[in-house]
Amino acid sequence: MKPKTEKPRTRAIKRQEPAAAERPAEGAVSRTLFIQATQALGAVLAFDYPADAVLSRHFRDNRELGHRDRGFIAEAVYGVLRRLRWLRRIAGAEATPRMLLLAWFARGEGWPMRNFEGLASATERDWITSIKAAEAGEPSLAERADLPDWLAERLLAQMDGDELLALAHGLNRPAPLDLRVNLIKSDRDALLERLQADGVRAEPGRLSPQAIRLAGKPALQKHPLFLDGSFEVQDEGSQLLGLLVQPRRGELVVDFCAGAGGKTLQLGAMMRSTGRLYAFDVSEKRLAKLKPRMARAGLSNVHPVLIAHEADAKVKRLAGKADRVLVDAPCTGLGTLRRNPDLKWRQSPAAVEEMVAKQGAILAAAARVVRPGGRLVYATCSLLAEENDGIVDAFLAAHPEFRALSAQEVLAAQGVALETGERLRLLPHVHDTDGFFAAVMERAKGG
Numbered sequence: 001m002k003p004k005t006e007k008p009r010t011r012a013i014k015r016q017e018p019a020a021a022e023r024p025a026e027g028a029v030s031r032t033l034f035i036q037a038t039q040a041l042g043a044v045l046a047f048d049y050p051a052d053a054v055l056s057r058h059f060r061d062n063r064e065l066g067h068r069d070r071g072f073i074a075e076a077v078y079g080v081l082r083r084l085r086w087l088r089r090i091a092g093a094e095a096t097p098r099m100l101l102l103a104w105f106a107r108g109e110g111w112p113m114r115n116f117e118g119l120a121s122a123t124e125r126d127w128i129t130s131i132k133a134a135e136a137g138e139p140s141l142a143e144r145a146d147l148p149d150w151l152a153e154r155l156l157a158q159m160d161g162d163e164l165l166a167l168a169h170g171l172n173r174p175a176p177l178d179l180r181v182n183l184i185k186s187d188r189d190a191l192l193e194r195l196q197a198d199g200v201r202a203e204p205g206r207l208s209p210q211a212i213r214l215a216g217k218p219a220l221q222k223h224p225l226f227l228d229g230s231f232e233v234q235d236e237g238s239q240l241l242g243l244l245v246q247p248r249r250g251e252l253v254v255d256f257c258a259g260a261g262g263k264t265l266q267l268g269a270m271m272r273s274t275g276r277l278y279a280f281d282v283s284e285k286r287l288a289k290l291k292p293r294m295a296r297a298g299l300s301n302v303h304p305v306l307i308a309h310e311a312d313a314k315v316k317r318l319a320g321k322a323d324r325v326l327v328d329a330p331c332t333g334l335g336t337l338r339r340n341p342d343l344k345w346r347q348s349p350a351a352v353e354e355m356v357a358k359q360g361a362i363l364a365a366a367a368r369v370v371r372p373g374g375r376l377v378y379a380t381c382s383l384l385a386e387e388n389d390g391i392v393d394a395f396l397a398a399h400p401e402f403r404a405l406s407a408q409e410v411l412a413a414q415g416v417a418l419e420t421g422e423r424l425r426l427l428p429h430v431h432d433t434d435g436f437f438a439a440v441m442e443r444a445k446g447g
């Protein structure tokens with residue numbers, strides 16, 4: 001079963017002002033805020049919807065929550081999601097959301113006992129004291145990695161135990177905030193200077209020449225440079241996928257799985273708003289989100305096209321015509337666990353199987369759109385070989401008219417020095433980006 005993606009429901013709870021006696025010690029939080037976090041966590045742990053959607057709903061239903069309170073709740077919920085397996089080991093397999101949160105603050109955040117006064121009952125405080133001692137028994141590798149067994153097993157087929165732990169550690173750290181400069185409106189140095197002049201702590205990205213990495217997570221949605229389209233938020237790793245496509249002015253380019261257009265906007269800007277860039281997707285809702293972003297970015301070369309499926313007549317009409325095609329395939333998203341830690345608990349072997357079938361079909365359909373001599377890029381934000389090399393190997397075996405190009409060489413030609421070999425593999429603990437995979441292929445001139 002694929003996890004659901006929309007419409008979470010959480011119960012609104014009334015917020016009362018804490019009585020003087022309830023006020024927290026320094027570093028602690030109020031009893032009311034803790035109850036809010038418990039409610040939000042309970043809703044998230046149903047795993048019916050993505051955690052970010054459940055939290056947004058919770059905040060909409062509880063509008064009195066201020067910026068700091070929201071931050072506290074979100075961080076607490078994400079903290080528990082990242083370390084859920086470890087916390088259940090400490091707090092018990094049947095631990096309630098409240099117990100998980102108490103265990104998280106006691107062990108994960110290392111709160112001293114005085115922070116629990118006024119927050120937890122005497123019985124709970126006794127329990128917290130007991131769980132502050134080390135847990136019994138040797139944890140398994142999957143428990144240490146805080147991954148479900150099935151996922152740890154698959155990753156262990158691709159790497160050794162030490163690397164798995166290093167990867168898991170990288171996936172359990174919060175992701176930094178990266179921006180991509182819009183090349184038709186600004187350049188990186190100029191944008192950096194303007195942001196820094198506004199007090200935004202920022203530095204050039206280390207991998208993508210279009211990237212700026214921010215210190216902390218400033219809210220920039222109302223910043224004039226965001227509103228005038230000078231930048232977009234885009235993970236630096238994701239930007240490298242756009243570089244692999246390397247679109248040029250005047251070309252016909254297809255972003256086959258465009259979604260809300262994270263990469264479409266980058267491709268459109270690299271084309272300097274010339275040529276034709278088709279943004280295909282099966283989701284009307286996601287494509288609708290692309291439209292205001294295109295306008296803000298000042299792009300007039302993007303054509304969003306809603307398709308029913310990959311074999312839609314609108315796709316077939318472009319057969320053999322595109323200079324470049326990007327397939328940013330739907331996937332399990334396991335490379336984005338830093339941002340979406342709930343995914344490791346919501347995905348399943350059955351979901352992987354379903355994805356693999358879909359990915360193969362989409363890649364084969366997208367390949368038909370590539371002109372002879374044109375380029376095809378297949379990418380995912382998954383860590384699993386079956387969604388990555390497995391799809392590309394099967395595709396190349398069945399399509400002798402396509403040959404592999406070296407991702408490393410394509411990037412090097414654009415000034416990106418990355419020892420990645422033929423296929424791009426980005427990993428959080430190595431590159432400090434989300435996990436990404438990409439393969440670059442070219443259709444033979446007479447193919």
Ligand SMILES: C[S@@+](CC[C@H](N)C(=O)[O-])C[C@H]1O[C@@H](n2cnc3c(N)ncnc32)[C@H](O)[C@@H]1O
Nearest residue numbers: 257258259261262263281282283310328329330
């Ligand atoms: C990884 S997301 C794309 C993210 C997007 N490229 C970005 O950079 O923001 C995969 C997208 O594939 C779309 N999709 C799923 N099945 C598809 C199909 N058969 N044909 C085209 N797009 C499809 C999904 O709706 C989703 O938006």
